[in-house]
Amino acid sequence: MTRxxxxxxxxxxxxxxxxRDNPAWxxxxxxxxxxxxxxxxxxTCNYIARRYGVRSAMSSAQALKRCPQLLIVPGDxxxxxxxxxxxxxxxxxxTDLIEPLSLDEAYLDVSGQPHLGGSATLMAEEIRxxxxxxxxxxxxxxxxxxxxxxxxxxxxxxxxxxxxxxxxDVAAFVAxxxxxxxxxxxxxxxxxxxxxxxxxCADLARWxxxxxxxxxxxxxxxxxxxxxxxxxxxxxxxxxxxxxxxxETYPTDLPDLEHxxxxxxxxxxxxxxxxxxxxxxxxxxxxxxxxxxDFTQTTVEQSAQGVELARLACLLEAGxxxxxxPVRLLGVGVRLAEEGQLPRQLPLFDTL
Amino acid sequence: MLILQAERDALLKPLLAVTGIVExxxxxxxxxxxxxxxxxxxxxxxxxDLEIQINTASPEALAxxxxxxxxxxxxxxxxxxxxxxxxxxxLEQQDGRLTLKAGKSRFNLQTLPADDFPHLTANQAAEAxxxxxxxxxxxxxxxxxxxxxxxxxxxxxNGLLLQTDGQAIRLVATDGHRLAFAAAEVETALPKSEVILxxxxxxxxxxxxxxxxxxxxxxxxxxxVRFSLGATVIISKVVDGKFPDYNRVIPLDNEKIFxxxxxxxxxxxxxxxxxxxxxxxxxxxxxxxxxxxxxxTNSEQEEAEEELxxxxxxxxxxxxxxxxxxxxxxxxxPLDTLQLAFGDATRSALVTIPDNPNFKYxxxxxxx
Numbered sequence: 001m002t003r004x005x006x007x008x009x010x011x012x013x014x015x016x017x018x019x020r021d022n023p024a025w026x027x028x029x030x031x032x033x034x035x036x037x038x039x040x041x042x043x044t045c046n047y048i049a050r051r052y053g054v055r056s057a058m059s060s061a062q063a064l065k066r067c068p069q070l071l072i073v074p075g076d077x078x079x080x081x082x083x084x085x086x087x088x089x090x091x092x093x094x095t096d097l098i099e100p101l102s103l104d105e106a107y108l109d110v111s112g113q114p115h116l117g118g119s120a121t122l123m124a125e126e127i128r129x130x131x132x133x134x135x136x137x138x139x140x141x142x143x144x145x146x147x148x149x150x151x152x153x154x155x156x157x158x159x160x161x162x163x164x165x166x167x168x169d170v171a172a173f174v175a176x177x178x179x180x181x182x183x184x185x186x187x188x189x190x191x192x193x194x195x196x197x198x199x200x201c202a203d204l205a206r207w208x209x210x211x212x213x214x215x216x217x218x219x220x221x222x223x224x225x226x227x228x229x230x231x232x233x234x235x236x237x238x239x240x241x242x243x244x245x246x247x248e249t250y251p252t253d254l255p256d257l258e259h260x261x262x263x264x265x266x267x268x269x270x271x272x273x274x275x276x277x278x279x280x281x282x283x284x285x286x287x288x289x290x291x292x293x294d295f296t297q298t299t300v301e302q303s304a305q306g307v308e309l310a311r312l313a314c315l316l317e318a319g320x321x322x323x324x325x326p327v328r329l330l331g332v333g334v335r336l337a338e339e340g341q342l343p344r345q346l347p348l349f350d351t352l
Numbered sequence: 353m354l355i356l357q358a359e360r361d362a363l364l365k366p367l368l369a370v371t372g373i374v375e376x377x378x379x380x381x382x383x384x385x386x387x388x389x390x391x392x393x394x395x396x397x398x399x400x401d402l403e404i405q406i407n408t409a410s411p412e413a414l415a416x417x418x419x420x421x422x423x424x425x426x427x428x429x430x431x432x433x434x435x436x437x438x439x440x441x442x443l444e445q446q447d448g449r450l451t452l453k454a455g456k457s458r459f460n461l462q463t464l465p466a467d468d469f470p471h472l473t474a475n476q477a478a479e480a481x482x483x484x485x486x487x488x489x490x491x492x493x494x495x496x497x498x499x500x501x502x503x504x505x506x507x508x509x510n511g512l513l514l515q516t517d518g519q520a521i522r523l524v525a526t527d528g529h530r531l532a533f534a535a536a537e538v539e540t541a542l543p544k545s546e547v548i549l550x551x552x553x554x555x556x557x558x559x560x561x562x563x564x565x566x567x568x569x570x571x572x573x574x575x576x577v578r579f580s581l582g583a584t585v586i587i588s589k590v591v592d593g594k595f596p597d598y599n600r601v602i603p604l605d606n607e608k609i610f611x612x613x614x615x616x617x618x619x620x621x622x623x624x625x626x627x628x629x630x631x632x633x634x635x636x637x638x639x640x641x642x643x644x645x646x647x648x649t650n651s652e653q654e655e656a657e658e659e660l661x662x663x664x665x666x667x668x669x670x671x672x673x674x675x676x677x678x679x680x681x682x683x684x685x686p687l688d689t690l691q692l693a694f695g696d697a698t699r700s701a702l703v704t705i706p707d708n709p710n711f712k713y714x715x716x717x718x719x720x
Contacts, residue, residue, distance in 0.1 A: 310506045343632040345529050345674055346698065346716040348601050 002167050004120040005235060006108040007142045007150035008127060010087065011159035013104030014044040014075055016137035017083050029054065029070045034272075036060035036072070041269045043075055043276040047159060057273035077280055086135045094123050099235045102277050107147055109235035121164045128162065145170065148231035152181055174229040175202035182226050184219070188249040201227045244278055245287065245333025246270040253293050253326035260290075260316055260327050264309065267332045272307055275334065282337040282344045283307065288315040289331035292323045306347055307334060356390060356416035356443040360454070363395070363410065363441060364432040367425075369584055370399040370406040372556050374425040380470070385422035387469045390414070398471075399425055404553050405472040406560075408584040416443075420466035423450050431459050472587050475573040480516050482540045483569045486581060490561035491686075492523055495534040495711055497558060498680045500551050501527035508593030512549045516542035516572070524598045530677045530715040531598055545572055548591035553577075560584060601714055603700050606693035608639060610664035611706060614690050617644075618682040620658035624648040625675050627656040634720040635675035639694065641665045648675065671697045672720035681713045 010016060014032040019025045029049035034040020040060040052067035060072055084103040091098050097109035108127075116122040124141040131139045138160040142153025149165050156163040165173050178200055180190040196215070198204050204212075204227035212220030225231065246267055254260050275281070286304045291297040300319040304311055312332055320327070371386060378384055378401070387398040393413025399406055435441065435454045444451040450461040493512070501509035504527065513524040519542065522535040549557075557579055561568065568581040579586040621635070628635055628648040638645040642665070646658040671694060681703050682690075693702040703713040 308506075314505055343629070343634045343672065343718050343720045345718045348526060348528055348531055348700065348714065348716050349596050 001111070002145050003109060003111045004113075005144055005147055005150040006110055006120055006124050006127070007144075007147065007154040008087075008091070008106055008108065008124070008131075008139050009141070009154045009158070010104040010131070010137055010139045012044050012046050013083075013137070014080055015046040015049075017080055018073055019046060020136040021079070025071065029067050031060075031063060031070055031072045032075045033060050033063070033072050034074070036064055039269075040072070041273045041276075042072070043273055045070075056277075057270045059269055075276060083135055083137065087131055087139070090127055090130050090134065094127065096237065097235045098237055104277070107150065107235045121162075124162050124164075128160075132160075146229075146231040147233050147235065148183065148226055149173070149229055151183055152177065155181075170229040174227070175200065175205070177201045179204055182223070184222070186249065188251065189216075191251075201229075241278065241281070241336060243287070243333050243335050244271070244274050244281070245289070245331055246274055247289060247329055247331030247333075249291075249329045250327075253328045254330070255326050257317060257320045257324075260320060260330060261313055263330055264312055264316060264332070267330060268307060268309055268312060271332050271334070275307070283334045284337040285335035286311055286315060287331075287333040287335060288312055288319050289329070289333070290316070290319045290323075290327050291329035293326040293328055295328075296323065297329075298322050301335065304334075305345060308347075353445055354416065354442060355419045355445050356395065356414060358395070358410070358414045358416075358441055360432055360435050360437060360439050360441050362412060362414060364429070366395075366397050366408045366410050366583070367429055367432065369408045369560060370397045371425045371429050372559060373401050373404050373406060373552065374399050375401050376426070382422060382464050382468055383470070384424060384426065385464055385469070386425035386428060387420070387422045387466055389420045389466070390416060390418050392418070398469075400470065400472055401552075402470060402472065403550060404556065404586065404588040406556065406584065406586050408582075411583065419445060421445060421450060421463045422466055422469050423461050423463045427461060428452075472576075472589075474578055474587050475576050478571040478573055478578075480542045480545050480572045481569065482516070482521070482538045482542055483567045484521075484536065484538050485565045486561045486568045487563050487565060488536060489568055490558065490563060492521075492534050492536055493554065493558050493561070494684055496523045496525045496532035497554055498684055499525040499527060499530055499532035499713075500554065502551070504528070508548055508591055508595055510551045511591045512551070512554045513546060513595040513598075514549055514570075514572075514577075515544075515546040517544050518542060524595070526596065526598070529674070530680075530713065531601060532681070533598060533602075533712040533714075535710040546595070547572055547577055548593060548595050549577060550588060550591055553586070553588040557586060560586070601700065602712060603693070603695055603702050603714065606695040606699070606702055608664075608666045608669055608694040609691065610639075610644075610662050610666075611689050611691050612644070612660070612662055614682055614685065614687055616660060617690075618679070620646055620660055621675060621678055621682065624656040624658050625679065627654045628675050632718070632720075633674045633676050634672050634718050635678065636670060636672050636720055639664065639666075639669040639671070641668075669694055669697065671701070672718045673701075673715060674718050677715045681715075685711070 015030050031042045031045035031049050033042040042056055042058045042063050045054045049070055054063045054067050064070055080103055091108055094115055095108050095110045095113055099107040110120050110123055120143045124143050128139050128141055140154050140158040141162040142150040144150040144153050144165040145167050153163040153165050179185055179193045209224045212224050283306055285301050287299055287301040289299045298319050300315040389396050394409050395414050396407055396409040439454045441454045448463055450463050452459045504510055515522040519537050520535055521538055524533050571578040577588055577590055624646045627650050629650045636647040644660045644662050648656045691704045691706050700714050700716050705711045
């Protein structure tokens with residue numbers, strides 16, 4: 001049976017909540033993030049700030065360099081959670097199959113739902129209208145037969161827009177889709193695909209499963225399916241996030257430990273920004289992942305209650321010592337506590 | 353050959369002063385020994401783990417020959433401890449063995465050559481030297497040492513910051529969640545300098561400090577620090593690292609301020625702590641005009657509630673803490689009245705002594 005999946009993504013969510021509560025901020029570049037003098041990171045910024053080149057996960061200091069008049073306000077998770085809960089309440093009027101990805105993003109499976117004559121397009125329009133009227137912020141939506149395409153589609157007419165990919169449109173839509181738009185294909189993989197002459201999913205679809213697996217390992221299987229617009233992952237309402245991590249594949253391998261250590265701070269900044277977007281969940285451990293030049297990989301972890309550079313540096317040293325050869329990929333992440341509600345001791349120093 | 357004759361306490365007291373730092377297991381076996389040396393009438397004892405070294409002398413002149421030997425610190429200490437007070441003890445040395453006799457008891461112990469015993473040599477040039485009464489340093493350390501980190505990967509937190517600046521000396525300890533600061537005046541004008549004393553050194557020094565007016569002299573020797581108190585000298589390496597800037601975390605604009613009687617507050621927390629969660633140790637404080645409530649809940653949903661009357665007429669606040677961090681400061685400050693200052697539920701709280709800038713305790717909240 002063809003499914004009807006809606007991916008809803010609130011536009012610059014934290015900044016939108018701030019602008020709703022402080023209308024004077026609507027007309028100026030605004031970001032939610034940490035203080036620039038305390039190695040703060042931008043969590044979200046409004047579209048005016050984006051015109052200046054301000055981006056999520058950028059250091060606040062860097063953001064101010066690009067946009068000196070940028071107003072950076074500290075986040076207020078309590079208000080964001082409240083707005084998020086309101087939005088989720090709206091979703092519940094249409095389906096119980098809701099998979100939240102973060103406070104501002106969720107997949108909805110509305111297959112077989114009776115509302116609005118069963119039209120997912122009309123449901124998405126009504127959900128977005130209600131979010132605007134009841135919560136006071138805007139959202140974009142993608143409507144498609146699976147999660148992969150719904151997510152690509154929600155990004156298409158952002159902000160405050162939506163895109164429908166009907167089952168009969170899938171083949172044409174996917175064929176023209178640049179491979180860089182595939183979720184999980186980052187700059188390095190994009191470059192590798194492009195160097196193989198693969199620019200669009202149509203190019204990708206001409207490759208056999210065997211050839212893709214030879215080039216990309218297990219991820220080749222997934223590429224093979226995505227190139228055809230296929231994705232059978234269900235919308236899973238009980239999915240509990242167990243970890244949050246970021247990683248980077250380097251254009252040239254990092255030759256030694258010193259170079260690896262130098263790459264830690266930007267990775268940690270990105271991780272912190274991801275954690276803020278995930279609603280600052282309670283952390284129970286830290287993980288460092290290394291992939292070496294020979295493609296072997298190793299992970300090192302330790303229990304911890306927060307993200308700390310010194311601890312991650314120690315883990316990185318331990319992991320590096322296992323192989324002591326050039327490193328092509330570094331990742332840092334946190335393991336999350338089982339319940340989101342565990343008590344958490346706040347740190348005295350931001351950057352120890 | 354008889355080398356020494358003394359009453360038990362003349363040996364046990366100085367021995368105990370040095371054996372606290374001896375590690376049970378060490379890669380160098382001789383380091384589990386104590387070096388005993390007699391020169392003229394003076395018998396001295398020395399122990400080291402190569403990070404810290406303590407030596408001391410018996411208070412009185414003792415009869416016997418000059419000698420130098422090393423033997424197991426733990427066994428010698430255990431034997432002397434088990435012998436009745438005032439018993440006369442004799443030491444005899446023959447063929448690398450040490451024989452200890454006391455009354456009808458006799459113990460034959462192994463020795464290792466004294467020349468093989470490693471020493472820490474003190475650096476010569478002192479950057480700063482100062483003295484203060486032992487009681488004063490003891491009280492100062494007591495106010496902060498509980499906040500030192502224990503085996504933290506941020507190794508520079510596993511110790512105590514000692515700062516000198518003009519006539520001020522300052523001690524600071526933090527484990528990254530709370531921070532204790534204590535300052536005192538000394539008579540000497542001192543250069544600006546700071547060292548991190550290792551945790552083990554601080555604990556050992558604290559044990560040796562007497563509650564007396566006798567002085568202790570502290571010499572900062574670059575990578576080492578030396579403490580001289582009576583016949584005892586401690587030489588310790590300092591931690592090579594940068595201690596975090598404590599000024600940065602002292603909250604200046606906490607506006608919810610009130611005085612509280614220490615003893616009733618401590619007792620209320622101790623009672624509430626019985627039902628605090630065993631793992632997270634959370635306590636909720638609810639501040640309202642006229643009252644401070646203390647609430648603890650454990651994983652079995654059992655609850656404890658305490659209420660204290662306080663002179664406070666500011667805004668209300670609900671804030672969570674690790675109850676141990678509050679118990680620590682209240683247990684270690686021998687004062688009747690303390691001042692508490694809160695900001696909001698996500699910012700640090702400040703504990704001070706009314707009208708006294710020489711103590712600060714800063715504790716971050718816990719989200720409960």
